[in-house]
Amino acid sequence: MEQTRRFAKICASLSSASQEERLFDYLIEGLHDLGFSLVLVLTSTSEDDNRLQGRGGLGFEEEFSPQQVQVNITHGEDILSKVYLSGRLVVVPPHQSPEGLGDIKTSVRLQDYSLILAPLSRKGSDKTYGVILGSKKNQEEFTEEQKAFFHTIAQQAGLILEKIHLQQNIQERSQQLQHRIYELTILQELSQRIGYELNIERIATIIVNSLSKLLEFSAVSYTLVKPNRVIFSCHLEKMVNRDFVDSMKEKTLDSLNTVMGTKYETKDVEEVLSGTILDETQKEPLRSFFNVPFVINKKPVGVLTVASTRAGLYKEDEMTILYKITNLASDAVSKLQNVIETEKGKLKDMVESMADGIIMVNKKLTLEVINSQALSLLHIKKENPSIFEVLEVLPENLNLRSRLEKTVKEGKSEIIDQVTINDRVLRILITPAKSKTLEGEQILGSVILLHDITKEKELQQLREEFTSMMVHELRSPLDGIKKMSELLLKEETRKDEKNLNKFLNLIHKESSEMLSLVGDLLDIAKAEAGKLTIHKKAVNIKEILEDRYNYFLTQASEANLTFEKKLSPELPEKIQADENRIKQVLNNLLSNAIKFTPEGGKVTLQAFTHKKDNNINLEAKAAQIDWRLEEDHKELTQLEDSVVIAVTDTGIGIKKENQEKIFEKFQQFKASVESGKRGTGLGLAVTKEIVKAHGGQIGVASEPNKGSTFYFTIPLKSLNENRD
Amino acid sequence: MPEKKEKILIIEDEESMREVIKTRLEQEGYQVETASHGKGGLEKAKTSQPDLILLDLLLPKIGGLQVLEKLKEDASTNQIPVVIYSQLSDQDKIDKGMKLGAAGYFVKAESDLDGVIQSIKGYLKMGGIAGI
Numbered sequence: 001m002e003q004t005r006r007f008a009k010i011c012a013s014l015s016s017a018s019q020e021e022r023l024f025d026y027l028i029e030g031l032h033d034l035g036f037s038l039v040l041v042l043t044s045t046s047e048d049d050n051r052l053q054g055r056g057g058l059g060f061e062e063e064f065s066p067q068q069v070q071v072n073i074t075h076g077e078d079i080l081s082k083v084y085l086s087g088r089l090v091v092v093p094p095h096q097s098p099e100g101l102g103d104i105k106t107s108v109r110l111q112d113y114s115l116i117l118a119p120l121s122r123k124g125s126d127k128t129y130g131v132i133l134g135s136k137k138n139q140e141e142f143t144e145e146q147k148a149f150f151h152t153i154a155q156q157a158g159l160i161l162e163k164i165h166l167q168q169n170i171q172e173r174s175q176q177l178q179h180r181i182y183e184l185t186i187l188q189e190l191s192q193r194i195g196y197e198l199n200i201e202r203i204a205t206i207i208v209n210s211l212s213k214l215l216e217f218s219a220v221s222y223t224l225v226k227p228n229r230v231i232f233s234c235h236l237e238k239m240v241n242r243d244f245v246d247s248m249k250e251k252t253l254d255s256l257n258t259v260m261g262t263k264y265e266t267k268d269v270e271e272v273l274s275g276t277i278l279d280e281t282q283k284e285p286l287r288s289f290f291n292v293p294f295v296i297n298k299k300p301v302g303v304l305t306v307a308s309t310r311a312g313l314y315k316e317d318e319m320t321i322l323y324k325i326t327n328l329a330s331d332a333v334s335k336l337q338n339v340i341e342t343e344k345g346k347l348k349d350m351v352e353s354m355a356d357g358i359i360m361v362n363k364k365l366t367l368e369v370i371n372s373q374a375l376s377l378l379h380i381k382k383e384n385p386s387i388f389e390v391l392e393v394l395p396e397n398l399n400l401r402s403r404l405e406k407t408v409k410e411g412k413s414e415i416i417d418q419v420t421i422n423d424r425v426l427r428i429l430i431t432p433a434k435s436k437t438l439e440g441e442q443i444l445g446s447v448i449l450l451h452d453i454t455k456e457k458e459l460q461q462l463r464e465e466f467t468s469m470m471v472h473e474l475r476s477p478l479d480g481i482k483k484m485s486e487l488l489l490k491e492e493t494r495k496d497e498k499n500l501n502k503f504l505n506l507i508h509k510e511s512s513e514m515l516s517l518v519g520d521l522l523d524i525a526k527a528e529a530g531k532l533t534i535h536k537k538a539v540n541i542k543e544i545l546e547d548r549y550n551y552f553l554t555q556a557s558e559a560n561l562t563f564e565k566k567l568s569p570e571l572p573e574k575i576q577a578d579e580n581r582i583k584q585v586l587n588n589l590l591s592n593a594i595k596f597t598p599e600g601g602k603v604t605l606q607a608f609t610h611k612k613d614n615n616i617n618l619e620a621k622a623a624q625i626d627w628r629l630e631e632d633h634k635e636l637t638q639l640e641d642s643v644v645i646a647v648t649d650t651g652i653g654i655k656k657e658n659q660e661k662i663f664e665k666f667q668q669f670k671a672s673v674e675s676g677k678r679g680t681g682l683g684l685a686v687t688k689e690i691v692k693a694h695g696g697q698i699g700v701a702s703e704p705n706k707g708s709t710f711y712f713t714i715p716l717k718s719l720n721e722n723r724d
Numbered sequence: 725m726p727e728k729k730e731k732i733l734i735i736e737d738e739e740s741m742r743e744v745i746k747t748r749l750e751q752e753g754y755q756v757e758t759a760s761h762g763k764g765g766l767e768k769a770k771t772s773q774p775d776l777i778l779l780d781l782l783l784p785k786i787g788g789l790q791v792l793e794k795l796k797e798d799a800s801t802n803q804i805p806v807v808i809y810s811q812l813s814d815q816d817k818i819d820k821g822m823k824l825g826a827a828g829y830f831v832k833a834e835s836d837l838d839g840v841i842q843s844i845k846g847y848l849k850m851g852g853i854a855g856i
Contacts, residue, residue, distance in 0.1 A: 468782075468812075471782075471811045471812065471813075472782055472811065475811055475832075475833050476738055476741070476811050476832070477738075477740070478833075479741070479811070479832050479833045480738060480740035480741050480744065481740070483740075483741065483744045483836075483837055484740055484743075484744050486836070486837065487744055487747060487748060487837075490751075492751055493747060493751070499747055502743060503740075503743065503744075503747075506739065506740040506743060507740075509740075510740055
């Protein structure tokens with residue numbers, strides 16, 4: 001009963017063990033109490049499954065240390081291996097000398113003992129942690145109860161060992177996990193802080209400042225290569241002496257030169273110290289040290305260094321974490337740089353495609369962007385000019401430089417409403433370029449927008465001229481008619497028959513002119529709406545020309561002009577045309593010719609036929625036409641069979657540059673004011689529309705102060721088509 | 725009817741307007757000279773030394789404002805009151821005219837001839853001192 005009680009007690013004590021060492025202590029003591037005079041515990045080592053290591057024992061001679069027992073597991077006959085591998089209980093009677101007990105056998109006279117060996121293995125488990133060996137002195141045999149107790153205790157110990165291992169395993173894992181989580185938290189924090197930071201120096205500072213949470217060190221530094229110098233920025237976590245920093249610097253420089261393939265020396269290094277202070281009473285030298293390269297976009301830019309006065313501090317783990325951090329930082333920066341490059345590209349394309357000129361400067365007024373539109377507006381040939389070269393071409397009185405400074409400083413926009421540069425009218429807008437960051441709004445620089453308003457100004461001027469024209473051409477005659485009729489309402493005026501006739505004639509003239517002006521305005525409006533219609537009929541062009549000639553004969557003679565007609569006998573009898581519209585065209589051309597030809601001059605109305613592919617100039621010559629056209633009137637080289645009608649005068653003529661303009665709306669107005677002759681400039685525009693509607697061409701050849709030939713053509717083809 | 729016929733020069737390119745004003749002023753008893761463009765007007769102002777000039781602005785060759793400027797620059801004509809009678813009604817033209825020393829400015833369509841003639845009488849009485 002005593003034995004059973006002890007056995008139960010041992011089992012209980014084993015269950016309470018939470019550490020291997022404790023378990024083995026309980027196991028050995030318990031077995032000793034149960035009457036096993038020698039006890040030895042061996043377990044497989046964690047590094048090497050093929051070796052059993054002594055963990056403790058009792059009953060041996062003093063010079064024998066059970067902890068130092070080491071037995072190789074073989075697949076042969078040695079007894080320890082047999083028990084370990086088979087997982088079965090083995091009992092060895094005395095006087096037998098089993099194999100494989102090595103040191104144990106020689107240290108104790110084991111042949112004098114009965115031995116019992118049991119695997120340290122939970123019942124039913126394949127996993128064996130080791131072997132216990134027990135023995136009885138004096139050649140006593142083991143009782144069955146003892147054998148059973150021994151075996152059960154070994155199984156119990158195996159069970160507890162398994163538990164302990166499991167717990168250790170879990171603990172290790174959770175520790176690893178915790179460490180990993182901690183690392184992650186710090187990395188995350190770092191990445192957030194590095195975030196959109198592009199400044200490598202600031203990133204390095206952030207890393208250096210965060211490192212104390214992860215590693216132990218006396219000092220940490222970053223070393224960055226700048227153009228022509230090296231910055232060694234060292235943060236002292238603990239007080240160290242000058243020598244410490246110097247040797248840290250030296251070692252760092254060596255690594256830097258290796259990493260970057262450079263040959264910097266201590267004299268090239270600019271040292272920045274932060275953290276605590278140097279203390280010369282500190283005697284500890286630098287004992288541990290390691291560094292990792294700092295790489296941005298696959299290019300090394302510097303080195304991070306950690307150093308300590310304690311020896312043997314940095315192993316793989318520490319290096320790994322620093323590698324991770326620097327990689328994270330370089331990844332972030334590389335990505336950010338790529339994003340920025342892409343965005344810059346997009347921005348550049350956008351800016352380039354804009355119709356307005358764009359110039360961007362940064363806060364220091366250095367030119368960042370100038371698009372091709374801006375270059376062409378400012379007549380700058382260089383592709384990448386400096387801001388000075390830009391300011392140089394702008395008028396000095398714009399004070400653009402001080403305006404730029406003002407926008408950058410005060411963040412307000414400036415507008416220069418209208419300035420003429422290189423014949424272009426520009427509106428210049430200067431606005432600050434702002435960026436919203438977490439720290440609030442930041443002014444990055446300034447944008448100059450050059451908006452070309454030349455066309456707008458031209459249109460505005462045209463509108464103003466049109467208004468003036470309406471005043472001059474509509475209100476004036478109307479006002480005149482009103483005032484003349486007012487005057488005629490006075491009997492005093494009517495009594496004078498000369499006055500009566502004069503004013504009635506003037507009223508008639510003014511109102512006729514106005515009527516034709518209103519007609520022109522209506523025609524132009526119709527033409528613009530695409531509704532200028534002509535009604536073609538077979539008409540006798542010769543008759544029409546004769547009729548107009550006779551109509552203008554009086555006016556020409558009143559103006560003291562010679563008025564002639566030259567109509568080719570080959571003119572067709574009938575052509576397809578709108579008689580009234582053709583008359584309108586002739587009225588316009590003839591009245592203009594008479595109006596703009598000084599007294600004593602000559603106006604000729606002429607017509608001839610053109611055959612396709614023939615030279616129109618030769619045809620004109622053959623028909624003895626007064627023809628001022630030169631060879632290069634390209635619109636006349638590919639003409640269909642046509643009737644060509646030309647009005648030639650010896651008038652003031654039209655300058656080359658105005659010859660096309662006169663067929664545009666309102667263009668003649670300026671000329672008419674200068675010459676003192678009435679004219680809206682609408683007449684020729686309407687004329688052009690009518691000729692176009694007939695499918696013909698209209699044009700002018702002129703020489704200033706010599707005269708002009710206005711011609712238009714009416715194709716004969718439409719006549720044939722209509723006949724078919 | 726004034727005892728001594730005062731002389732008025734009309735510089736006006738529009739025939740009907742010129743004739744209307746001329747007839748109307750003659751009916752009032754003034755002696756009237758006319759010019760149909762700026763250049764002729766300037767010459768006539770110098771040679772015939774009118775008591776008042778009625779000046780249109782939209783004139784061929786030399787514009788009305790330029791004529792006014794020249795009249796005021798010339799010592800022989802700068803004492804003659806000049807009344808602008810024009811279709812142009814924009815304020816900057818009016819301001820410019822007055823600044824150049826016009827005695828008055830009338831927009832044709834906005835003022836009837838009787839009103840203008842009343843004012844002309846006033847200017848003549850004042851002896852050429854700008855009345856506005």
